[in-house]
Amino acid sequence: MPVDLQAPNPQDLLPVAGVRIGTTMAGIRKPGRRDLSVWLLDEGAAVGGVFTQNRYCAAPVQVCREHLQDSSIRALLINTGNANAGTGADGLARARRSCTALAAKLNVAPQQVLPFSTGVIMETLPVERIEAGLDAAVSAAAPTQWFEAAQAIMTTDTLPKAASRQLQIEGRTVTLTGIAKGAGMIRPNMATMLGFIATDACVAPALMNALAREAADASFNRITVDGDTSTNDSFVVIATQRAGHTPITALDSAAAQALRAALNELAVQLAQAIVRDGEGATKFIRVQVDGGRDEAECRLAAYAIAHSPLVKTAFFASDPNLGRILAAVGYAGIADLDQNRIEMHLGEVHVVTAGGRHPEYVEAEAAEVMAGSDVLVRVNLNRGVASTTVWTCDFSEEYVRINADYRS
Amino acid sequence: MPVDLQAPNPQDLLPVAGVRIGTTMAGIRKPGRRDLSVWLLDEGAAVGGVFTQNRYCAAPVQVCREHLQDSSIRALLINTGNANAGTGADGLARARRSCTALAAKLNVAPQQVLPFSTGVIMETLPVERIEAGLDAAVSAAAPTQWFEAAQAIMTTDTLPKAASRQLQIEGRTVTLTGIAKGAGMIRPNMATMLGFIATDACVAPALMNALAREAADASFNRITVDGDTSTNDSFVVIATQRAGHTPITALDSAAAQALRAALNELAVQLAQAIVRDGEGATKFIRVQVDGGRDEAECRLAAYAIAHSPLVKTAFFASDPNLGRILAAVGYAGIADLDQNRIEMHLGEVHVVTAGGRHPEYVEAEAAEVMAGSDVLVRVNLNRGVASTTVWTCDFSEEYVRINADYRS
Numbered sequence: 001m002p003v004d005l006q007a008p009n010p011q012d013l014l015p016v017a018g019v020r021i022g023t024t025m026a027g028i029r030k031p032g033r034r035d036l037s038v039w040l041l042d043e044g045a046a047v048g049g050v051f052t053q054n055r056y057c058a059a060p061v062q063v064c065r066e067h068l069q070d071s072s073i074r075a076l077l078i079n080t081g082n083a084n085a086g087t088g089a090d091g092l093a094r095a096r097r098s099c100t101a102l103a104a105k106l107n108v109a110p111q112q113v114l115p116f117s118t119g120v121i122m123e124t125l126p127v128e129r130i131e132a133g134l135d136a137a138v139s140a141a142a143p144t145q146w147f148e149a150a151q152a153i154m155t156t157d158t159l160p161k162a163a164s165r166q167l168q169i170e171g172r173t174v175t176l177t178g179i180a181k182g183a184g185m186i187r188p189n190m191a192t193m194l195g196f197i198a199t200d201a202c203v204a205p206a207l208m209n210a211l212a213r214e215a216a217d218a219s220f221n222r223i224t225v226d227g228d229t230s231t232n233d234s235f236v237v238i239a240t241q242r243a244g245h246t247p248i249t250a251l252d253s254a255a256a257q258a259l260r261a262a263l264n265e266l267a268v269q270l271a272q273a274i275v276r277d278g279e280g281a282t283k284f285i286r287v288q289v290d291g292g293r294d295e296a297e298c299r300l301a302a303y304a305i306a307h308s309p310l311v312k313t314a315f316f317a318s319d320p321n322l323g324r325i326l327a328a329v330g331y332a333g334i335a336d337l338d339q340n341r342i343e344m345h346l347g348e349v350h351v352v353t354a355g356g357r358h359p360e361y362v363e364a365e366a367a368e369v370m371a372g373s374d375v376l377v378r379v380n381l382n383r384g385v386a387s388t389t390v391w392t393c394d395f396s397e398e399y400v401r402i403n404a405d406y407r408s
Numbered sequence: 409m410p411v412d413l414q415a416p417n418p419q420d421l422l423p424v425a426g427v428r429i430g431t432t433m434a435g436i437r438k439p440g441r442r443d444l445s446v447w448l449l450d451e452g453a454a455v456g457g458v459f460t461q462n463r464y465c466a467a468p469v470q471v472c473r474e475h476l477q478d479s480s481i482r483a484l485l486i487n488t489g490n491a492n493a494g495t496g497a498d499g500l501a502r503a504r505r506s507c508t509a510l511a512a513k514l515n516v517a518p519q520q521v522l523p524f525s526t527g528v529i530m531e532t533l534p535v536e537r538i539e540a541g542l543d544a545a546v547s548a549a550a551p552t553q554w555f556e557a558a559q560a561i562m563t564t565d566t567l568p569k570a571a572s573r574q575l576q577i578e579g580r581t582v583t584l585t586g587i588a589k590g591a592g593m594i595r596p597n598m599a600t601m602l603g604f605i606a607t608d609a610c611v612a613p614a615l616m617n618a619l620a621r622e623a624a625d626a627s628f629n630r631i632t633v634d635g636d637t638s639t640n641d642s643f644v645v646i647a648t649q650r651a652g653h654t655p656i657t658a659l660d661s662a663a664a665q666a667l668r669a670a671l672n673e674l675a676v677q678l679a680q681a682i683v684r685d686g687e688g689a690t691k692f693i694r695v696q697v698d699g700g701r702d703e704a705e706c707r708l709a710a711y712a713i714a715h716s717p718l719v720k721t722a723f724f725a726s727d728p729n730l731g732r733i734l735a736a737v738g739y740a741g742i743a744d745l746d747q748n749r750i751e752m753h754l755g756e757v758h759v760v761t762a763g764g765r766h767p768e769y770v771e772a773e774a775a776e777v778m779a780g781s782d783v784l785v786r787v788n789l790n791r792g793v794a795s796t797t798v799w800t801c802d803f804s805e806e807y808v809r810i811n812a813d814y815r816s
Contacts, residue, residue: 404725
C-alpha cells in the first residue's frame with residue numbers, strides 16, 4: 001500500500017508544447033499490459049540525462065550514452081517487462097535494432113532515438129514485439145497522454161507517478177511535466193530506475209546535462225528502498241524551447257534559477273513518490289543528518305540508517321528500538337567519529353544526548369511518533385555544519401513476498 | 409529454522425585444562441533464562457581478542473580493549489539480554505563496576521576481568537542483577553560447562569553453537585573448544601557478536617592477538633546475515649599453556665601451523681553455524697568470487713551479492729532471478745569492472761558467460777540447485793587471480809517477523 005500517495009489526476013498533467021506521447025500494449029512480457037511508449041519530440045528539443053553508475057549497466061543505458069553525445073534527439077522509446085540488462089552483445093544489438101525501427105518510421109536517424117527498458121534482468125529483449133507495436137504507439141501519440149505514459153512504465157509500482165509545475169519567465173508561462181517509475185531495486189546512484197521530465201522552457205543544449213544532474217542529486221539520488229542500485233537507472237530532462245522567453249544560457253541567471261527550482265521540486269516530488277510506493281512500504285521516513293564535516297559523511301550516516309534492515313523492520317513494527325539507529329551510524333564508515341557527541345531526535349522527541357539515552361527520554365513518546373505514516377529521524381554528529389536528507393521507507397514482510405514472487 | 413545445523417552433543421564438548429565456566433539465571437532482561445556466565449582462567453593463560461570496528465562500540469568492548477593492553481586475564485564475565493551499548497558514560501561505569509564486583513570475589517584486580525554484553529542496545533545495564541548473580545555463577549564453575557556456556561550467550565539464536573577439536577603437538581594432545589552466538593545484526597567487521605575459543609596449547613602471549621585476528625579473518629569476517637555490524641562484536645582466544653609441549657613462540661613453526669589450522673577450522677565451523685542459524689534463514693549460501701585483481705575487490709563483489717535483499721529474497725523463493733546477482737556485482741564499487749568478462753555459475757550450472765546469459769543455460773537446472781539447502785554461487789571477474797568466499801543465508805518473511813518483534 002503506498003504511503004500517503006494517490007494516483008495523479010489525468011487532467012492535472014499539463015501538456016508540454018513540442019512533446020507527444022503514444023503508448024500501446026505490445027505484450028513484451030505479459031499480454032494486456034500497457035508496456036510500450038514512444039515520445040516524439042519536435043525538432044530543436046534539447047535533452048540531458050544522467051544514468052546508473054552500476055558497472056553492469058543495461059544495453060539501453062549504453063546506447064543512450066552514445067546517442068546523447070552528438071545527436072539532436074527526436075524520440076524516446078521505452079519498454080517495461082524486460083530490462084535488457086545482463087544480455088551481453090546480443091542485448092546491445094537488440095537495443096540498437098529497436099532504435100533503427102522507430103527511426104525508420106519517423107524518418108530520422110537511429111542516433112536520434114533514446115531507448116529505455118525496465119523489468120526483469122538477464123532475459124532476451126523481444127525486439128520483434130517492440131517492432132510490431134511501434135505503429136500503434138506512434139499513431140496514438142498526442143500531447144495529452146502523460147497519465148498513460150506514467151502507466152506504461154510501471155513494473156511493481158502500484159500507482160502511476162506524474163506531476164506538473166508552472167512558472168513565469170519574462171511574463172511567459174513555462175510548463176514542466178514529469179513521470180517516474182520504481183518501487184524496488186531502488187538505491188539510485190544517478191537517477192531513479194526511470195524518470196522523465198519535459199519542459200517547454202528555452203534552454204541552451206549545453207546546460208541540459210547539468211540541469212539533469214542537479215535535479216537528480218536533489219531528488220532521485222537521495223532515496224532508497226532496498227539499497228539495490230539498478231542496472232537501468234535513467235533520468236532525462238527535455239527542454240522543447242517553445243515557451244517564447246529569451247533562451248537561458250547560464251545557470252546563474254534569474255530565469256535559470258527559477259527554472260532550476262521548479263525542476264528540482266518536481267524531481268523531488270517524483271522521487272518521494274517512488275519511496276511512498278516502495279515495495280511493501282507502510283511508512284515514509286525522512287532521515288536528516290546534521291553536524292557533519294561535509295555532506296559526504298552525512299550521506300554515509302543517512303544511508304547506513306536508511307539501508308539497515310534492522311532499522312527498517314523496527315519502523316515497520318513502530319517499535320522504538322532506536323539503538324539500531326546508533327549502531328548504523330557507528331558502522332557508516334566515518335573514520336574518526338566520536339560516539340559521545342551524537343544527538344538523536346525522533347520527530348520532536350529527544351532520544352539521545354552525548355551518545356547515550358537522554359535522561360528525560362520516554363519510550364512511549366517515540367512509539368507515538370513511529371506510529372505515524374511520515375516519520376522524521378534527525379541525527380546530529382556535532383562535528384561540523386554540513387547536512388543532508390535521505391528519504392526511505394520501512395521494511396515489511398510484504399517486501400519479501402513481492403520480491404520472492406516478482407517473476408511469477 | 410536453522411539450516412543443516414543441530415545443537416552440539418554436550419559430551420562432545422571437551423574440557424580445556426585451566427578453564428572453568430559457571431552460568432546462572434540472573435534475570436537480566438527476563439526471568440528464567442540462563443543469561444550470566446563467568447569464565448575462570450588459571451594463572452598464566454594468554455588471551456588475544458579482536459573487536460567490532462563499529463565506531464559506536466559498546467561499553468564492554470571499550471573496557472575489554474583497555475584490560476587486554478597490559479593485564480594477565482583471570483576471568484571473563486558475559487551477560488545476555490542487554491548490550492550496554494549506546495549508554496554513554498553511565499554504561500562505561502556500569503561495565504567497570506561489574507568487573508570490580510567479580511574481581512573482588514576472585515581476589516584479582518578489576519583489570520584482570522574482561523566484560524562482554526549482548527542484547528538490546530541503548531538500555532541501562534542492570535548491573536545490580538549481575539552482582540546478585542555472581543555467587544551462583546562462580547560456585548557453578550566447572551570444566552564441563554561448555555554446553556551451558558553456549559546456551560548462556562544466546563539471544564535470537566535458536567540453537568547453542570559450540571564445537572571442539574584436538575590435535576597432536578610433540579606427541580601431546582592439544583584441545584580447543586569454542587562457542588559463539590549471533591543470528592541477526594551480523595556483518596562482523598572484526599568478529600562475531602560473541603565468540604570464544606579456549607585451548608590448552610602453550611603459546612607466547614605476544615602471539616595471541618595475531619592468532620585471534622587470523623582466525624576471525626578466516627571465519628567471522630566472512631559471514632553476513634543482514635549487513636548490520638554489531639556494536640558488541642567480540643572474539644577472544646585463550647591459551648591456558650597446560651598441554652605440556654614446548655611453547656610456541658613463532659607463527660611459522662610446524663606446531664604453530666598445526667594449531668592455527670585447527671583454530672581456524674573451529675572458528676569457521678562456529679561462524680558458519682551463526683549463518684545457518686541466521687534469523688529466518690532457510691538456506692545456507694556460499695558466495696565465491698574468483699578472478700579479482702586483489703582479495704579486497706573480490707570481497708566487495710561477494711558482500712554486495714550477500715547483502716542484496718533482492719538476491720536474498722530470490723534465494724528464499726528458489727527463483728533463479730539471477731540477473732539480481734549481476735546487478736549486485738555491478739554496483740559493488742569495483743571502479744573499472746568490465747561487465748563483458750563476467751562469468752557466473754550456480755552450483756555446476758553455467759549461467760552467465762561474457763557478461764550475458766550462457767547459450768545453453770536452462771532455468772530449470774538453476775531452480776533445482778536453488779531448491780537445495782546449501783547453495784554455491786560462483787562469480788568470476790576474469791581480471792586477476794585473487795579469490796574470496798563469503799557465507800550468508802537467504803532473506804525470508806520470518807526475518808522481518810523476528811526483527812519487528814524482537815523486543816516484545
